[in-house]
Amino acid sequence: KQEVTQIPAALSVPxxxxxxLNCSFTDSAIYNLQWFRQDPGKGLTSLLxxxxxxxxxxxxxxxxxxxxxxxxxxxxxxxxxxxxSATYLCAVRQETxxxxxxxxxxxxxxxxx
Amino acid sequence: GAVVSQHPSRVICxxxxxxxxxxxSLDFQATTMFWYRQFPKQxxxxxxxxxxxxxxxxxxxxxxxxxxxxxxxxxLSTLTVTSAHPEDSSFYICSARDHLGTGLYEQYFxxxxxxxxx
Numbered sequence: 038k039q040e041v042t043q044i045p046a047a048l049s050v051p052x053x054x055x056x057x058l059n060c061s062f063t064d065s066a067i068y069n070l071q072w073f074r075q076d077p078g079k080g081l082t083s084l085l086x087x088x089x090x091x092x093x094x095x096x097x098x099x100x101x102x103x104x105x106x107x108x109x110x111x112x113x114x115x116x117x118x119x120x121x122s123a124t125y126l127c128a129v130r131q132e133t134x135x136x137x138x139x140x141x142x143x144x145x146x147x148x149x150x
Numbered sequence: 151g152a153v154v155s156q157h158p159s160r161v162i163c164x165x166x167x168x169x170x171x172x173x174x175s176l177d178f179q180a181t182t183m184f185w186y187r188q189f190p191k192q193x194x195x196x197x198x199x200x201x202x203x204x205x206x207x208x209x210x211x212x213x214x215x216x217x218x219x220x221x222x223x224x225x226l227s228t229l230t231v232t233s234a235h236p237e238d239s240s241f242y243i244c245s246a247r248d249h250l251g252t253g254l255y256e257q258y259f260x261x262x263x264x265x266x267x268x
Contacts, residue, residue: 073259080156080243080261081194126193138184138257140193 039064043127043141050117051149058112058144060127065108072101072112073126075143081126085112089132117148152178154246156260163234163267170230171263173244179224180246184257185217188241200227234267241265 040063050056060070069088073081085094085101087110093102100113114121124143131137153176163169173183181202186194198214200206200221208214216238218230227246231238244260 078241078262078264080154081259083256083258086256137196137199140195142193145191 039067039129039131039139041127041129041139041141043125043144045144046142047145047147049147049149052117052119054117054148055113055115056117056146058114058125058127058146060110060112060141062108062110062129062139064131065105066132067105068130068132070101070103070110070127070129071138072099072110073128075124075126077124084125114146117146119148119150121148122146152176152246152248152256152258154244154258154260156242156244156263158263159261160264161266163265165235165267166233168230168232169234169265170228171242171244171265173227173229173246173260175225175246175248175258178246178248180227180248181224182247183221183227184245184247185219185227185229186243186245188243188262190241194243197229231265234265236267239265239267 042061044059071086072084087094087103098115103110124145126143127141128138155174157172183200185197188194197212198206198208200219202221206219221227241262243262245257247257249255
């Protein structure tokens with residue numbers, strides 16, 4: 038059974054700081070990995086999707102990396118802003134089960150002005 | 151990107167009543183939709199997968215008679231919480247899968263429905 042772990046559970050940083058969120062998964066046979074953002078009481082917004090054959094994806098100030106063999110992914114946020122405050126969720130999709138997404142418990146990020 | 155809507159966004163009901171939540175894919179056809187449940191400060195837990203025109207597949211531990219799922223069209227799935235109890239209070243999120251072709255697909259999430267059972 039796939040398990041996804043995110044570290045840290047919560048993070049508070051001053052504005053402008055670069056930061057890294059970590060995600061690890063136990064079964065490396067994944068189809069892809071996706072990072073989401075969730076604002077309080079809201080649904081999920083997809084940030085980046087990395088296919089199993091890829092090593093990283095970038096979008097603006099966000100960069101996600103994937104090391105499939107070691108079961109790890111990182112989300113790098115450059116020059117953080119108060120508007121980045123949210124919960125960030127990592128999810129993996131298995132090769133064997135196709136469309137099933139397994140989520141981590143998220144990292145709650147607070148960027149202080 | 152594609153849009154998935156949910157209705158209602160919030161609902162309060164009395165214990166013992168039933169509540170229906172709708173999930174719609176607004177600009178694409180979704181043969182597969184998913185229903186998740188999220189408790190405060192916890193992650194999303196998949197409840198069931200529904201395919202248009204067929205019975206939903208429920209995850210282990212999810213009571214199919216309590217959480218009725220209907221996926222009658224390619225753009226609409228409904229989740230009915232029957233005989234709701236306070237422990238059913240949660241944030242329910244639906245998701246719809248869009249087939250992009252050549253074996254690729256993307257999954258889009260709705261904004262969620264906050265259910266409070268009093």
